[in-house]
Amino acid sequence: VKRIKVNLENSAYDVLVGARMLREAGANLLKATRTPSSKCIVVTSPVVRKLWGKTLEDSFRKAGLNYSVIEVDDGERSKTFRNMEKVLGAFVQHRADRKSLVIALGGGVICDIAGFAASIFMRGIPVVQIPTTLLAQADAAIGGKTGVNLPGGKNLAGTFHQPKLVIVDTDVLSTLPDREYRAGIFEIIKCGAISDAKLFAYMTANAGDILKRDSSAVLHLVSEALKIKAKIVAEDERESDNRRLLNFGHTIGHALEAATSYRRYLHGEAVGLGMLAAVNIGTAIGITPISVAQKMFSTVNSYGPLPPVNVPDETVLSLLGSDKKTVNGSTHFVLLKDIGRPVITSDVPAAAVKYGMEVLRSAFRQSRSHQVSHG
Amino acid sequence: VKRIKVNLENSAYDVLVGARMLREAGANLLKATRTPSSKCIVVTSPVVRKLWGKTLEDSFRKAGLNYSVIEVDDGERSKTFRNMEKVLGAFVQHRADRKSLVIALGGGVICDIAGFAASIFMRGIPVVQIPTTLLAQADAAIGGKTGVNLPGGKNLAGTFHQPKLVIVDTDVLSTLPDREYRAGIFEIIKCGAISDAKLFAYMTANAGDILKRDSSAVLHLVSEALKIKAKIVAEDERESDNRRLLNFGHTIGHALEAATSYRRYLHGEAVGLGMLAAVNIGTAIGITPISVAQKMFSTVNSYGPLPPVNVPDETVLSLLGSDKKTVNGSTHFVLLKDIGRPVITSDVPAAAVKYGMEVLRSAFRQSRSHQVSHG
Numbered sequence: 001v002k003r004i005k006v007n008l009e010n011s012a013y014d015v016l017v018g019a020r021m022l023r024e025a026g027a028n029l030l031k032a033t034r035t036p037s038s039k040c041i042v043v044t045s046p047v048v049r050k051l052w053g054k055t056l057e058d059s060f061r062k063a064g065l066n067y068s069v070i071e072v073d074d075g076e077r078s079k080t081f082r083n084m085e086k087v088l089g090a091f092v093q094h095r096a097d098r099k100s101l102v103i104a105l106g107g108g109v110i111c112d113i114a115g116f117a118a119s120i121f122m123r124g125i126p127v128v129q130i131p132t133t134l135l136a137q138a139d140a141a142i143g144g145k146t147g148v149n150l151p152g153g154k155n156l157a158g159t160f161h162q163p164k165l166v167i168v169d170t171d172v173l174s175t176l177p178d179r180e181y182r183a184g185i186f187e188i189i190k191c192g193a194i195s196d197a198k199l200f201a202y203m204t205a206n207a208g209d210i211l212k213r214d215s216s217a218v219l220h221l222v223s224e225a226l227k228i229k230a231k232i233v234a235e236d237e238r239e240s241d242n243r244r245l246l247n248f249g250h251t252i253g254h255a256l257e258a259a260t261s262y263r264r265y266l267h268g269e270a271v272g273l274g275m276l277a278a279v280n281i282g283t284a285i286g287i288t289p290i291s292v293a294q295k296m297f298s299t300v301n302s303y304g305p306l307p308p309v310n311v312p313d314e315t316v317l318s319l320l321g322s323d324k325k326t327v328n329g330s331t332h333f334v335l336l337k338d339i340g341r342p343v344i345t346s347d348v349p350a351a352a353v354k355y356g357m358e359v360l361r362s363a364f365r366q367s368r369s370h371q372v373s374h375g
Numbered sequence: 376v377k378r379i380k381v382n383l384e385n386s387a388y389d390v391l392v393g394a395r396m397l398r399e400a401g402a403n404l405l406k407a408t409r410t411p412s413s414k415c416i417v418v419t420s421p422v423v424r425k426l427w428g429k430t431l432e433d434s435f436r437k438a439g440l441n442y443s444v445i446e447v448d449d450g451e452r453s454k455t456f457r458n459m460e461k462v463l464g465a466f467v468q469h470r471a472d473r474k475s476l477v478i479a480l481g482g483g484v485i486c487d488i489a490g491f492a493a494s495i496f497m498r499g500i501p502v503v504q505i506p507t508t509l510l511a512q513a514d515a516a517i518g519g520k521t522g523v524n525l526p527g528g529k530n531l532a533g534t535f536h537q538p539k540l541v542i543v544d545t546d547v548l549s550t551l552p553d554r555e556y557r558a559g560i561f562e563i564i565k566c567g568a569i570s571d572a573k574l575f576a577y578m579t580a581n582a583g584d585i586l587k588r589d590s591s592a593v594l595h596l597v598s599e600a601l602k603i604k605a606k607i608v609a610e611d612e613r614e615s616d617n618r619r620l621l622n623f624g625h626t627i628g629h630a631l632e633a634a635t636s637y638r639r640y641l642h643g644e645a646v647g648l649g650m651l652a653a654v655n656i657g658t659a660i661g662i663t664p665i666s667v668a669q670k671m672f673s674t675v676n677s678y679g680p681l682p683p684v685n686v687p688d689e690t691v692l693s694l695l696g697s698d699k700k701t702v703n704g705s706t707h708f709v710l711l712k713d714i715g716r717p718v719i720t721s722d723v724p725a726a727a728v729k730y731g732m733e734v735l736r737s738a739f740r741q742s743r744s745h746q747v748s749h750g
Contacts, residue, residue, distance in 0.1 A: 038703045085456045085525070092527030097702045120495075120532045122699045123522065123614075147498065150460070152467030157460075157495045159534065324497045327472050328413045 004226050006142060007234040011162040015142055015230065017223050019215065021169035022055045022130070026063030029128055032165040033101060040067035041096050043087060043114035044105040045074040048132050051175045056105055056130070067103075068094040074109045076262035079148045081157070087117045098122050101164075107133035107180070108140035108267060112158070115146035119161030129163045133176055134184025134218075135268045137168045138191070138225035143233040143246075149262065152322045154254045160238060168226070170218050183268030185210065185303045186249070188221050190271060191228045193296065194245045197340035199224045200299065207302040245342050247325060248334040249274035252281075252356060255319040259311040269307060272300050276363070277356035282335040284352040287345070292338055297363075309360040316357055317350055379601050381517060382609040386537040390517055390605065392598050394590065396544035397430045397505070401438030404503055407540040408476060415442035416471050418462060418489035419480040420449040423507050426550045431480055431505070442478075443469040449484045451637035454523045456532070462492045473497050476539075482508035482555075483515035483642060487533070490521035494536030504538045508551055509559025509593075510643045512543045513566070513600035518608040518621075524637065528697045529629045535613060543601070545593050558643030560585065560678045561624070565646060566600045568671065569620045570607070572715035574599045575674065582677040620717050622700060623709040624650035627731060630694040634686040644682060647675050651738070652731035657710040659727040662720070667713055672738075684735040691732055692725055 001018040016028060029040075040060065044053060049071060060067050070090040072083055091100070104114035104127060111129050118127035131141035147158025173181065185203070192200030202220070203210065209217040229246065236243040253274030257265055265273070279296045282288025300306075325332040330346040337343055376393040391403060404415075415435065419428060424446060435442050445465040447458055466475070479489035479502060486504050493502035506516035522533025548556065560578070567575030577595070578585065584592040604621065611618040628649030632640055640648070654671045657663025675681075700707040705721040712718055 081456050081460045088525055088532055089527065092525060092531060092697050095696065095704075098699060099702050120534055122531060123520065123533045123535055145498065150463055150467060152464065156467060156497060157463055158498045159495055160498055321470065322467050324473060327474050329470075 002223055004223070004230050006162075006230045008162060008237055013163060013165055015166040015168060015226055017168040017170070017219070017226065019169065019171045019219070021167050022052060022172060023059050025056055025130060025167050026059035026061070026065055028167060029101075029103070029165060030063050030065070032128070033126065038066070038099040039094070039096055040065050040101050040103055041091060041094055042067055042069045042103045042105055043072060043110060043117070044069065045107075045110055046071050047074070048106045048110070052105065052132060052172055070094070072110065072113060074107050076109060076149070076257065076267060079109050079112060079262075081148055084113055084117050084148055087113060088121055091117065091121050096121065096125070098125060100125055102127040103130060104128070104141070105130045105132060106136070107131065108136040111136050111141045112146050112155075113148065115144075115161050115163070116148060116158055119146055119159040124161070126164045127161065129166045131166070131168060132172045134173055134181055134222070135187050136184075137170070137173075137222050138184060139187040139229060141168075142166050142226065142229055144237070153258050153319065153324075154262075156322075156324065162237075168222060170215065170222060173213060173218060180266060181213065182211070182303050183266035183272075186268045186272035186275070186300065188225045189299060189303070190246075190248050190275060191225045193275065193336060193339055194248045194334065194342045195228050195232070195340055196224065197338075199228075200339045204295070204299045204302070211303070244325070244332060244344055245334055247332075248336070248342060249278055251320065251323065251325055251331060251333050252277040252316065252353075254323060255316045256309065256311055258319050259315045264307055272303070272306050273309060273360055276300055277360055278333065278335055280359040281333065281348060281352045281356040284355045285348065287335045287337060287343060289338070292336055295339060296336075309357070311357070313354045313357050317353060320353070377598055379598070379605050381537075381605045383537060383612055388538060388540055390541040390543060390601055392543040392545070392594070392601060394544065394546045394594070396542050397427060397547060398434050400431055400505060400542050401434035401436070401440055403542060404476075404478070404540065405438050405440070407503070408501065413441070413474040414469070414471055415440050415476050415478055416466060416469060417442055417444045417478045417480055418485060418492070419444065419446060420482075420485055421446050422449070423481045423485070427480065427507060427547055445469070447485065447488060449482050451484060451524070451632065451642060454484050454487060456523055459488055459492050459523055462488060463496055466492065466496050471496065471500070473500060475500055477502040478505060479503070479516070480505045480507060481511070482506065483511040486511050486516045487521050487530075488523065490519075490536050490538070491523060491533055494521055494534040499536070501539045502536065504541045506541070506543060507547045509548055509556055509597070510562050511559075512545070512548075512597050513559060514562040514604060516543075517541050517601065517604055519612070528633050528694065528699075529637075531697075531699065537612075543597060545590065545597060548588060548593060555641060556588065557586070557678050558641035558647075560596075561643040561647035561650070561675065563596050563600045564674060564678070565621075565623050565650060566603045568650065568711060568714055569623045569709065569717045570603050570715055571599065572713075574603075575714045579670070579674045579677070586678070619700070619707060619719055620709055622707075623711070623717060624653055626695065626698065626700055626706060626708050627652040627691065627728075629698060630691045631684065631686055633694050634690045639682055647678070647681050648684060648735055651675055652735055653708065653710055655734040656708065656723060656727045656731040659730045660723065662710045662712060662718060664713070667711055670714060671711075684732070686732070688729045688732050692728060695728070
């Protein structure tokens, strides 16, 4: 078991990473929260419950925990107030109180909804995150961001609510559908791209092992991504500074998701596309060398294919206006000077955004070849 | 202008109290928030806007502020997720961003919804409270509690989100309907009851002036109540200890509101009834002397009449189970040893609750006389 500490000023917590962690979840949870909670409320999806619910519940019984299970649909389109209100209603029904503990067992959507619900139920009760997708394990479940989507954009409502503990069991990835697994990889490529050229190179060189879900490769990827995220979050919990780097690929990515009503892309896929757009925006305004853009295309494409893009420029530009990263009308972009060397800039003309979008559209028009046209 | 400081560790702020404060709101807001916000979003109700919107907007224009106005219905039944999602949608529509400032102009419901929406929009933007009812001025607008109701109970979802500034203009109370004005008085009686026997005695002795809304009496009441609340909140922002004292009268009060679907009682009225129930629960279990109960009845009744009570015991007992003040199945009650000497106890048998309820029901059966039966 690896133990990665997220060193926040007021709420340090551990991320426990390893194989077979789910079986020990109850015991670890008792250890981390010390006083036994009056009640544990597990929030999960029907699919995850079928696959892994029993393992978790057995560990809870073994630890003598009093628990209830609430099911909510996953999928980006479930991240609504409507669903969160249902979850809160179920808390009341199960007689949750201020000493209760919420446990999120699922992918990023479950982690976000359960974390948000915990943060506002009776003005805040604790949450433990047990992410079950690669994306949630490497990214969504740590850092304390929670949220739901508004019709105007992604994650526009939410809170910062740090978990008491995060339990990452890489075994559960074995049941993840191929497309979801690949989607998670793009968030890990992002971690490499913004702060660890070695991790990025590892992902370029070992696509075969990684796609086969070789267990030591997976453990390596997840732990490295978690270390990067833990460090960045500890330095800037509220995203006033360096935490914004984690948004690399997310500016265009979020717009693509909203433009397609969260139907066409998995979040990780949108980030993959967003990173491709970002390196081309970077080349268009002279920040990103073409060789860096090419590395990004080559690495991203080795984990493809990604769904095609046909969102018009106007839609993307208008959605950028209501993005959280937009302040006083100008949008912050994270761009790359090199792999591992990001910059944040709000000085991106609409023409550069259009160019980035056009490359996405044409790249995928050319039957998803690796070739990228630069003029 | 009186300036009352709420000395919180990470977010100290001022409450400015006086007549004609609304005309200077824009200037005071600029002073308190220093950097001019990219956009001010005023959240108010149609009624309040008609009465006082122009005064506020004039002061904003004079201060050169860029602002939009959003209307939402007030009334306890408007404190829903549905309404809050509408407010958040309007934020997006008005192009609010992370640097925007929310201004709540209205009663407790507007202050709660606007504060909650601000606290979760883009994971938190600042709010300034400008309460316009006596209840909100003396209580709801300071302390940072926000929330909406769930079908299972009052304020079951919410956040702690301290305002940047609170502006209290006692002039605006001149347009408050009589019933709402009287409802606010009960929260101030509560402040006296839990921590200031002098304030309580003042209210007992000066009901005539207070009911006439004599301006110096009103200013005195509001400032004294604010000082008490500011002190208690500063000592215990998150309500883990002494802040619970502010819930005197609220345990039964919330149950009465929920049992009548927030239709029959104004919040302050429910608190008035809740305090009467609390002193009788206190006498039933030997904590409250009968003379103290009688003082409470006499003072509360001089600001009556209160709506009658016919909620059955079973309903109240069941609602107590899902109250925020219930932990591990037992409910915290604030009871009085004397005026100004509260105690918190979770050791209240159902029989005592039933007795408190029966006194409420019979007191109002006896055509609202002051007489209270003790056996």
